[in-house]
Every structure is written in structure tokens, then in C-alpha cells.
């Protein structure tokens with residue numbers, strides 16, 4: 001039975017943690033809400049800057065159907081160009097980060113990223129096939145099927161006696177990547193110049209071709225995958241302690257590994273299919289989150305989504321506005337990610353992650 | 355307390371590649387007893403513990419725990435009955451000790467949820483039971499090997515097991531902590547009726563803390579059996595049996611009513 005006082009006490013109990021937040025908690029809130037300021041900043045960047053108020057006005061005028069006081073070009077820029085691009089950038093960033101964080105947990109190594117396992121090469125080959133040889137095959141399906149195939153074969157190659165050694169995994173990923181790279185080269189060699197151009201361009205990883213239809217293609221996969229991984233995130237803590245340790249507390253290891261790998265691959269390949277190969281996001285973002293918040297996946301997984309979304313949309317702002325010409329965002333993330341990778345590599349050697 | 359059968363090992367055989375490690379081992383372990391497996395390196399102690407915990411499948415034979423066959427039980431049910439502390443353990447990510455211990459709640463937490471308040475409370479209790487509450491916020495990667503062993507014992511305890519399997523729980527511990535940990539294990543067994551099966555290398559520790567000892571030998575292709583003796587400490591740890599297990603001579607001293615094994 002709830003009395004008024006009971007409700008008030010309950011409310012206080014819920015709100016109390018908010019009132020006495022420690023520094024760490026504030027940081028956590030900031031990281032969770034980061035996509036909002038990142039979104040507003042990104043709206044404001046470009047040839048026609050749109051402030052938060054103007055954005056509200058433009059959206060309202062659409063909803064209410066009344067006239068816009070701003071030039072109509074703003075409406076076009078917001079709805080046809082900037083909004084889909086920003087949403088796509090956020091989705092891609094979130095997806096690559098959560099996928100990286102998940103795979104790192106499963107393989108118990110912070111250097112593992114979806115692309116190390118050959119996902120990108122598989123996707124690139126599948127997408128190329130769909131763009132040229134099998135035009136009846138949807139790009140999304142081609143990229144997804146082949147990225148799953150690539151990751152699956154790397155995993156099976158590295159597996160021996162039920163154990164997946166990290167070094168074998170990395171090597172298997174290298175082999176799978178090379179094989180799909182070679183297959184891709186065959187396709188590129190065989191197709192006409194126009195197809196070749198679109199394959200090469202796709203491979204660079206760019207958000208400049210963002211559109212609502214791309215957002216719509218990737219969104220369901222990313223949304224469903226992120227929800228799944230967020231729901232299962234504590235299980236990653238159990239898995240990250242080691243396979244035997246996970247089994248001895250009753251985890252159905254093979255089932256969970258399967259679910260995690262399929263979900264992480266699905267989420268990443270869905271965005272790779274619409275944005276091409278944007279490198280090292282899945283390595284940088286989880287690493288940054290771990291540096292600040294520690295390795296607990298209960299926090300790492302949701303923050304990978306929010307920090308990943310904010311990270312890529314801000315990097316994409318640089319890609320489209322910092323230079324007189326547009327740079328493919330994949331080039332920037334890869335250049336940014338390389339030092340992080342080297343740092344992690346050295347730290348791993350020194351035993352910090354062992 | 356010691357009474358009904360808790361674990362039954364039925365003609366278990368295990369071969370790695372071409373080398374036979376366990377040959378038709380049968381043991382019956384009473385509920386609430388502390389049983390120690392002693393034997394030379396490589397004789398198959400860890401292998402047997404893992405078979406009991408269904409981490410390894412034997413080539414032949416079966417293991418029953420509380421009347422149920424371990425390899426036909428759903429994994430979460432087995433994990434509510436049995437906790438396992440591995441011989442040595444390292445991880446890659448610097449999880450806090452508390453977050454490592456709480457993973458023992460796995461069999462009580464449904465797929466899409468995370469630990470709740472009750473799980474946290476049990477974790478704190480286990481940490482203080484093992485005497486490492488002070489380490490709760492330390493990264494697991496930055497504590498000593500002995501401390502990690504205690505963490506893994508706490509992790510097994512939050513499973514609320516009725517059977518506790520420990521693989522050399524004292525191997526990384528100092529002189530004093532070896533004794534205090536073994537005392538703690540024995541107390542857990544006595545106070546909660548938990549069946550303990552562990553491996554130890556020090557025969558004197560085995561003599562001091564076990565209700566029963568299983569003395570094992572390494573198979574050498576002969577027709578010998580793995581189990582040299584299984585019974586009360588005094589019956590098991592005789593100079594002849596030790597000779598059979600290790601090929602080494604020992605003397606038995608009586609010190610203040612306690613037996614002490616001394617290499618000659």
C-alpha cells in the first residue's frame with residue numbers, strides 16, 4: 001500500500017544518488033549525454049550553419065506546415081543533407097565501437113577489432129560482388145554475408161582444442177583478410193571502369209554519400225544489435241575472465257560466444273555496408289572509455305555507443321569542414337587510431353593488460 | 355555432518371593423445387567431508403577435478419553429484435551445486451576484484467539481466483569471509499598470485515555451492531596464509547556442510563586438514579591403478595604408500611600426537 005509519504009520516500013531514494021554524485025558519476029552522465037552536444041555542434045558546422053534554435057524552428061515549421069522565416073535552403077540543407085549525414089555518422093560510430101568492445105571482451109584482448117578478424121575485407125569483397133558481378137544481390141546482404149563468413153573462418157582457423165589463442169586469432173585474421181583482399185582484387189581486375197570506381201570509393205569509408213535510405217537500411221540492425229549487446233553486457237564480464245572460468249560458473253560458453261560474435265559482426269557489417277570501411281574506431285573508442293571508466297562491460301558497452309556516436313560525428317565534422325576539400329572520414333580515423341594502437345601494443349607487451 | 359554420498363566417480367578413464375592419464379578411477383566422497391588428492395606432478399589431479407566439474411569429458415565413466423550425472427545437468431544447475439577454483443588464473447583486463455567475484459553469481463542471474471543488490475551483498479559477504487574486503491576495489495591484474503587465489507575462492511563461494519573443488523589453493527600463498535586458508539576451507543566445510551575436494555602438494559597439510567586423502571600415482575603403462583590408497587589420513591599416508599606414489603623414502607614422526615612426514 002502506497003501512502004503519500006511512502007511515495008515521497010521512494011522518490012527521494014531514487015533521486016538521492018543524483019544529488020550526491022561523485023566526480024566519476026558526473027563524468028558518466030556527461031559521457032552518456034555526449035551525443036546531444038555533439039549533434040548540436042555538428043549541425044552548426046558547414047556552409048549553412050544551423051544553431052539549435054534554428055533547427056527547432058526548421059523542424060517545427062515542417063511539422064506545423066507554416067512558413068519558415070529562414071531562407072528555404074536551410075530546410076533543404078537540414079533535411080536532405082545534414083540530418084541524414086549526422087545520424088549516419090552517429091550510427092556508424094556507435095556500431096563500430098560497440099562491436100569492437102564486444103569482440104575485445106570475448107577474445108580477452110584490447111587489440112582485437114572487427115577489422116582485425118577480416119570483417120572489413122569480407123564486407124568489401126561481398127559489397128564488390130553485389131556492385132558488379134551479382135547486381136541482383138542487395139549490397140547490404142552481400143557485405144553482411146561475406147563479413148560473417150570472414151569472421152567465422154578466422155575464428156575457426158584460430159580455434160584448436162576448444163581454445164582460441166589470441167596470436168592465432170590475429171594471424172588467422174591476417175590470412176582471411178589477405179584471401180578476401182585477393183578475391184576483391186580479382187573482382188576489381190575483371191569489372192569495368194565505372195564499377196571499379198564505385199568499389200574503390202566504397203572502400204575508402206566515407207559519409208559524404210549519406211542519405212535517408214542508408215540510414216534506414218542500417219538503423220534496424222544497429223538498433224537491434226545494440227539493444228541485444230547492452231542487454232547481455234554483464235555476460236561479457238564473465239566471458240572476459242577466461243573460458244574455463246566462465247564455464248565453471250555455469251555459462252553456456254559456445255552459445256554466448258556465438259550470440260556475441262554474430263551480433264557484433266551483424267552490427268558492424270550493417271554500417272560497413274552503408275559507409276564503407278572506417279578504420280580503427282572500434283579500437284579507439286573502447287580504449288578511451290576503458291581509460292576513464294575501467295573495463296567493466298556494464299559501463300563500457302553502453303558508453304561505447306554514446307562515445308562512439310559522438311566521436312565519429314565530430315571526426316566527420318573535421319572531415320567535411322576542416323579542409324577546402326572533403327576528406328574521407330575513414331582516412332582520418334585510421335590516422336588517429338594508429339597511435340592508439342601502438343600505445344596499446346606497447347602496454348600489452350609491458351604486461352599491463354595481461 | 356559427514357554422511358550421504360555427495361560425489362560418485364564411476365570408472366573414469368581419460369587419455370590425452372596417446373598417453374593414458376586416468377584409468378578406471380572410482381571414488382565415493384561423503385557429503386560434508388574434506389577430501390584431498392595428493393600425488394606427483396602430472397598424475398592427473400587437475401584432470402580429475404575438471405572431470406568432476408564437467409570442464410572435461412572423460413573418455414569413459416561418469417561422475418554423479420548429489421545423484422545426478424554432471425554431463426547431463428544444465429550448466430547453470432551444476433554451477434549452483436559446485437564451485438571451482440583453478441590452479442592459477444590471470445586475466446587481460448584490469449577488472450576490480452569485486453567485479454571478478456560477482457561473476458560467481460552467474461548461475462542465479464537470468465540472461466538479460468545484471469547483478470542486483472542481493473548479488474552485491476553476497477559478494478561483500480564472500481569477500482569478508484575470505485578476508486579480502488580491503489582488496490575489493492583493486493584491479494585484479496595488480497594483486498599478487500596468492501591474493502588472486504583468494505579472490506577465486508570468494509568467487510566460488512558466491513555460487514553458494516554444496517561442493518567446492520580447489521586446485522592447489524595454497525600454491526601461491528605464504529607460510530602463514532597457507533595454514534589460514536586451509537583452516538578457512540575446513541571451517542566452510544564444517545559450518546555449511548560443504549563437500550570439499552582439493553589437491554595439495556604438501557602431504558603434511560593434507561594430513562592436518564583432510565577427513566580423507568586420495569593418494570594418486572602417475573600411470574606408467576603398467577597395470578597399476580591410479581589410486582594407491584583412499585581413506586583416513588593416517589591409513590593413507592604411510593611410508594610404503596608414499597614410496598609407491600613418489601618413489602621416495604619418508605619417515606613418519608610423531609610430534610605432540612600429530613603425524614609428520616619427513617623426507618629421509
Ligand SMILES: Nc1ncnc2c1ncn2[C@@H]1O[C@H](COP(=O)(O)OP(=O)(O)OP(=O)(O)O)[C@@H](O)[C@H]1O
Pocket residue numbers: 370371375393394395396397398399400401402441
Ligand atoms: N590439454 C592437455 N593436453 C595434453 N596433455 C595434457 C593436457 N592437460 C594435461 N595433460 C597431461 O596430463 C597429465 C596430467 O595433467 P594434470 O594437469 O591433471 O596433472 P596434475 O596432477 O594436476 O599435475 P600438477 O601437480 O603438476 O598440477 C600431465 O602429464 C599433462 O602433461
Ligand SMILES: [Mg+2]
Pocket residue numbers: 399400401441521
Ligand atoms: Mg594440477
